[in-house]
Amino acid sequence: MTSVAIRALRKSYGTIPVIRDVSIDIEDGEFVVLVGPSGCGKSTLLRMIAGLETVSDGEICMGSRVINDVAAKDRDIAMVFQSYALYPHMTVAENMAFSLRLKGIARAERDRRIAKVGELLGLGALLKRYPRQLSGGQRQRVAMGRAIVRDPQVFLFDEPLSNLDAKLRVEMRSEIKALQHRLKITTIYVTHDQIEAMTMADRIVVMRDGRVEQCDTPLDLYDRPANMFVAAFIGSPAMNFLHGMVEKRNSGCSFMSCDGIELPLPPGAGQLEGRPVVYGIRPEHFGLGGAGSLQARIRLVEPTGSETMVFLRLGETEVVGLFRERIAAREGETIPIRPDPSRIHLFDPDSGRRLI
Amino acid sequence: MSKTARQSAVPLSSHGFIGLAADRVRGRGHLRWLVHAVVLLFVLFWFVPILALLLSSLRPQAETAASGWWMALPRPAFTATNYMLAFDQLRVAGSLGTSLAIAIPTTVLVILLSVIGAYALVRMNFAGRTAISLLLVALLVTPPQITLVPLLRLYNLVGLSGTIPGIWLYQVGFTLPFGVFLLRGFIASIPQELFESARLDGASELRIFRSIVLPLSRPIMASLGIMAFLWSWNDLLIPLLFMGGSSLPPPITVNLAGLVAQTTQGQGPLMAATFLSVLVPLVLVLSLQRHFVRGILGGAVKG
Amino acid sequence: MDITGLVPLLIVLGAIGIPFLVYLALGLGEAVLSLCPPGPQRAMRPWLWLLLPLGLVALILIYPVIVTVATSFQDARAESWIGAANYRWAFSGAMLDVIGNNILWLVIFPVVTLVLALIAAVLFDKVSYEPLAMTIVILPTAISFTAGAVIWTQMYSFQPAGSPQLGTFNAVLQVFGLGPVPWLIQPVVNTLALIFVAVWLQIGIAVLILSSAIKNVGTEMIEAARLDGAGEWRIFFSMILPNILPSVLVVLTTMIIAALKVFDIVYVMTNGNFGTDVIANRLYYELFAANNLGHASAIAVILLISALPVALINIIQFRTEVRP
Numbered sequence A: 001m002t003s004v005a006i007r008a009l010r011k012s013y014g015t016i017p018v019i020r021d022v023s024i025d026i027e028d029g030e031f032v033v034l035v036g037p038s039g040c041g042k043s044t045l046l047r048m049i050a051g052l053e054t055v056s057d058g059e060i061c062m063g064s065r066v067i068n069d070v071a072a073k074d075r076d077i078a079m080v081f082q083s084y085a086l087y088p089h090m091t092v093a094e095n096m097a098f099s100l101r102l103k104g105i106a107r108a109e110r111d112r113r114i115a116k117v118g119e120l121l122g123l124g125a126l127l128k129r130y131p132r133q134l135s136g137g138q139r140q141r142v143a144m145g146r147a148i149v150r151d152p153q154v155f156l157f158d159e160p161l162s163n164l165d166a167k168l169r170v171e172m173r174s175e176i177k178a179l180q181h182r183l184k185i186t187t188i189y190v191t192h193d194q195i196e197a198m199t200m201a202d203r204i205v206v207m208r209d210g211r212v213e214q215c216d217t218p219l220d221l222y223d224r225p226a227n228m229f230v231a232a233f234i235g236s237p238a239m240n241f242l243h244g245m246v247e248k249r250n251s252g253c254s255f256m257s258c259d260g261i262e263l264p265l266p267p268g269a270g271q272l273e274g275r276p277v278v279y280g281i282r283p284e285h286f287g288l289g290g291a292g293s294l295q296a297r298i299r300l301v302e303p304t305g306s307e308t309m310v311f312l313r314l315g316e317t318e319v320v321g322l323f324r325e326r327i328a329a330r331e332g333e334t335i336p337i338r339p340d341p342s343r344i345h346l347f348d349p350d351s352g353r354r355l356i
Numbered sequence B: 001m002s003k004t005a006r007q008s009a010v011p012l013s014s015h016g017f018i019g020l021a022a023d024r025v026r027g028r029g030h031l032r033w034l035v036h037a038v039v040l041l042f043v044l045f046w047f048v049p050i051l052a053l054l055l056s057s058l059r060p061q062a063e064t065a066a067s068g069w070w071m072a073l074p075r076p077a078f079t080a081t082n083y084m085l086a087f088d089q090l091r092v093a094g095s096l097g098t099s100l101a102i103a104i105p106t107t108v109l110v111i112l113l114s115v116i117g118a119y120a121l122v123r124m125n126f127a128g129r130t131a132i133s134l135l136l137v138a139l140l141v142t143p144p145q146i147t148l149v150p151l152l153r154l155y156n157l158v159g160l161s162g163t164i165p166g167i168w169l170y171q172v173g174f175t176l177p178f179g180v181f182l183l184r185g186f187i188a189s190i191p192q193e194l195f196e197s198a199r200l201d202g203a204s205e206l207r208i209f210r211s212i213v214l215p216l217s218r219p220i221m222a223s224l225g226i227m228a229f230l231w232s233w234n235d236l237l238i239p240l241l242f243m244g245g246s247s248l249p250p251p252i253t254v255n256l257a258g259l260v261a262q263t264t265q266g267q268g269p270l271m272a273a274t275f276l277s278v279l280v281p282l283v284l285v286l287s288l289q290r291h292f293v294r295g296i297l298g299g300a301v302k303g
Numbered sequence C: 001m002d003i004t005g006l007v008p009l010l011i012v013l014g015a016i017g018i019p020f021l022v023y024l025a026l027g028l029g030e031a032v033l034s035l036c037p038p039g040p041q042r043a044m045r046p047w048l049w050l051l052l053p054l055g056l057v058a059l060i061l062i063y064p065v066i067v068t069v070a071t072s073f074q075d076a077r078a079e080s081w082i083g084a085a086n087y088r089w090a091f092s093g094a095m096l097d098v099i100g101n102n103i104l105w106l107v108i109f110p111v112v113t114l115v116l117a118l119i120a121a122v123l124f125d126k127v128s129y130e131p132l133a134m135t136i137v138i139l140p141t142a143i144s145f146t147a148g149a150v151i152w153t154q155m156y157s158f159q160p161a162g163s164p165q166l167g168t169f170n171a172v173l174q175v176f177g178l179g180p181v182p183w184l185i186q187p188v189v190n191t192l193a194l195i196f197v198a199v200w201l202q203i204g205i206a207v208l209i210l211s212s213a214i215k216n217v218g219t220e221m222i223e224a225a226r227l228d229g230a231g232e233w234r235i236f237f238s239m240i241l242p243n244i245l246p247s248v249l250v251v252l253t254t255m256i257i258a259a260l261k262v263f264d265i266v267y268v269m270t271n272g273n274f275g276t277d278v279i280a281n282r283l284y285y286e287l288f289a290a291n292n293l294g295h296a297s298a299i300a301v302i303l304l305i306s307a308l309p310v311a312l313i314n315i316i317q318f319r320t321e322v323r324p
């Protein structure tokens, strides 16, 4: 129930920089997801917000207060760890009561709150059990309960679902989202799972090497990635990239790849005429057949039932297509594909930045 | 379950258990019997002296003077007189009391200070912690004799000699390197997230110590406790030197050592006193064998 | 003084009162720390927590070591410096016999303990009643050296030939028609007899360590060797022994230190008479009977220096263990 602002934050271990100049503004009640490749500093950033790591430079604010020098125990932030970190010698109820006891909340009030959260998370019958007597999913719930019962200013989650099986993960995902909607507590959530990020986040922060690459709503991130890194990182299977030039053609501008394949461009690409660019198209934005389609040689077909993933060769370049249609053609044959010109992304080949 | 079975089996005499359950020895027959024979020999050699002590302590004076303890087996004639004499004339009750007054506080203090030290050493980051760890490892093998000359003088100077707190002080300080050494591995194995989680829950450093470290370290604290108690209870040198001039009854080891020299009371009461002195540690080791074994294995500097 | 009332009082004071005070002091220190800014707080906290444990270790171990080393170069009353005279004394005359005995202890005690413990650990592993055998072998580790000495005084008891033997060993000899042995009187035999008491008392530790090491040797490897036709001897010497060498080293160093420090057994059983004296007992004598602080300190330093190689081994082991 507070906003969180991170300003020009830095962190190094010895001389090794881990967080370099991160600034994010998180609104009150917002659900922000941090994603990025392993080792990019997501956990470190989260732990700095929690107060578990010192700040080398910059500011962390809650509301209007700078909390750099506030001890972790006084920040009123709850964190759910990947390993859950339940106190093994305390029952579920005691685990949840611990922080309340430290706050000096009276017994009756404690019991009331624990009962309420227990009910909310379906833990009612487990309150007297010890963590070792619980399943992975139940432990995860207890960890959540322990965070919720405190009614903290901010929730932090560090890959909380990665130890669960796929089905449970999907279930918990929507549950956490629903809970957060209900409680309206500012939340920062680290995950490796794109679907998790896309479905849960109000905004996604994509990090690389201790920097923020882009911070936007999930759909904006998908539709308008700020650079090639984000474009490649968000979306699965990943976006196809082709190197080439924007060239003038009879009817307007087209993209001419290095190996001589001509691909359509969105309107407004004319301003880039004569420039080398990287042409980005997501696998799901290829159409089958139609006017101006190109012949692509099939290398592999992977049907999943609802969709068909096809590995293709377009000139010299390998591309992946994802089609709603069933594909009858087999390896070695060719199929006609056509990029949807309105879903094309153009990037600068040197900086990787988005041009259109 | 197997633990209780093990314990109850011990007070039985040294025969009657051969051929229990399935035999683990394979191979040729005579080799198999050789193995059993050697194991049996070990068991006999290590158990008979204790049996001898018990029987001698129970035999009447006249019997003891005339025949060896083993004659109690064919001709059992037992009496509690030796124990009465031990209590009446050898000040055994007082000695046991003094030993308890030394060993119990020493044990508690060793445990407490070792957990404090190990927690700080393992869980806090600071320059010099490796150096301190190495220093403690080096001190593990310090012979107590090296400390005697200065400490006797110091104790006399500050009036600690002849007092029980003086013995606590010595034994605790001397046992601490071992205690910290034993606990550090265990405390290091507690996941870091647990401490961090507690901190986020609003716990202070002291609170984390009390509510997380202490309860979680209970098993290893039990191991350290039993070892510290045994050392303190069984120590002769330190009380012999530092309890001199005290009006209290001497600790049981000092008392026994004195009794061996004078033979006026006869063998029986001495044996009774000795048996009483080993009773407490024996019961402790038998009932807490698991912890004791962990203490011994954990305390060895392993490669 | 009424001891019956004093004992509970002392126990309450030492086991409840002082721990409570320690906790209180920590709390007080933390309270003071919490007034500091986070940086210095983090820097000072370890020292607050280590203050008491390290202070005690410094008082009981480190300070005395330094003073003793200094005193070992001083005269009997620790008043004037006399160079290395104490050390010259320690390596001359009657002291040579004492040192000889210690060397006997240092060699025989660890080796006998190790060999017997190896046999016990290997053979116990092969029988179904291993837990019971193990329990019995570790029983004596609970017993004080003093009590052990009393127990074994009886085992070794000696009467002149002809009279009935009350000591267990001499009685057994008598059954076989052999003359009695004055176990505690005849030189060298008596030191060996004393050493065996220590073996009896301490072997449990060695058996536990070795047994746990043997159980950690992969059974698959041993079974493979057995299938290859290796005999039990072969398996022991080429499979088990190389794999438990670190534990063997641990046992050896532990026992060497025990041998260095040995005092109680000699003090109680012979008080160093009949040529059984050892350094630690001699130190006690110099300290109390002869009142020679210089001599006592020199002896103590010799003990310390003898323990140094073991300390060094431990440190090296520790470093490799902590930093894999």
Ligand SMILES: Nc1ncnc2c1ncn2[C@@H]1O[C@H](COP(=O)(O)OP(=O)(O)OP(=O)(O)O)[C@@H](O)[C@H]1O
Pocket: A013, A018, A036, A037, A038, A039, A040, A041, A042, A043, A044, A045, A192
């Ligand atoms: N205590 C430390 N000392 C030195 N370097 C560290 C420390 N903790 C983390 N790092 C380094 O900081 C970088 C960021 O680590 P961090 O744990 O934040 O990554 P992450 O994004 O959470 O990765 P993952 O997705 O794998 O959890 C890594 O390169 C890591 O090696």
Ligand SMILES: [Mg+2]
Pocket: A042, A043, A044, A158
């Ligand atoms: Mg991480």
